[in-house]
Amino acid sequence: MNEKCTSLCPCQSGKIYQDCCQPLHQQSKIAETAEQLMRSRYSAFVLQHIDYIVETTVPSQQALLDYQALKQWAAQTQWLGLEVVKHSPTLDKIHSAVEFNAKFANADREQIHHEKSLFVKVGKHWYFADPTVPLPTMKQPCICGSGKKFKHCCGVMLCQFYGKN
Numbered sequence: 001m002n003e004k005c006t007s008l009c010p011c012q013s014g015k016i017y018q019d020c021c022q023p024l025h026q027q028s029k030i031a032e033t034a035e036q037l038m039r040s041r042y043s044a045f046v047l048q049h050i051d052y053i054v055e056t057t058v059p060s061q062q063a064l065l066d067y068q069a070l071k072q073w074a075a076q077t078q079w080l081g082l083e084v085v086k087h088s089p090t091l092d093k094i095h096s097a098v099e100f101n102a103k104f105a106n107a108d109r110e111q112i113h114h115e116k117s118l119f120v121k122v123g124k125h126w127y128f129a130d131p132t133v134p135l136p137t138m139k140q141p142c143i144c145g146s147g148k149k150f151k152h153c154c155g156v157m158l159c160q161f162y163g164k165n
Contacts, residue, residue: 011039034096034119
């Protein structure tokens with residue numbers, strides 16, 4: 001058996017990788033909660049599964065991601081740990097938030113990335129709503145495909161978390 005499969009999962013759930021994030025990365029299972037998706041995305045960065053990072057971003061944003069930059073950043077980063085600060089599973093019917101600290105080192109210093117991430121459920125799947133890519137105007141259709149205007153769906157949540165407008 002591969003060492004990666006029998007070692008503890010990078011998401012720090014306390015489970016082994018094959019019983020935790022691996023089934024999500026292999027798409028044999030879907031994340032049941034936003035927290036589970038966020039943890040699996042962290043593990044994907046650690047293991048440099050950039051396709052998974054792209055696939056678990058809101059579908060309308062996937063083409064806007066810089067795949068090569070994500071790949072390069074993941075490869076040049078030493079991942080040191082993940083702490084889930086808070087999971088808010090029911091912001092409304094389709095939105096959830098996860099606040100976390102990700103410890104990492106690159107170049108010559110350790111850093112902590114603190115973030116409160118927004119996740120949206122589309123059908124049965126949770127997706128990360130990426131605030132770093134160009135967003136629609138408030139009157140345009142929402143990024144999640146809900147049929148609502150952006151300002152009445154993901155837009156209001158992203159504005160609360162990141163000060164986007």
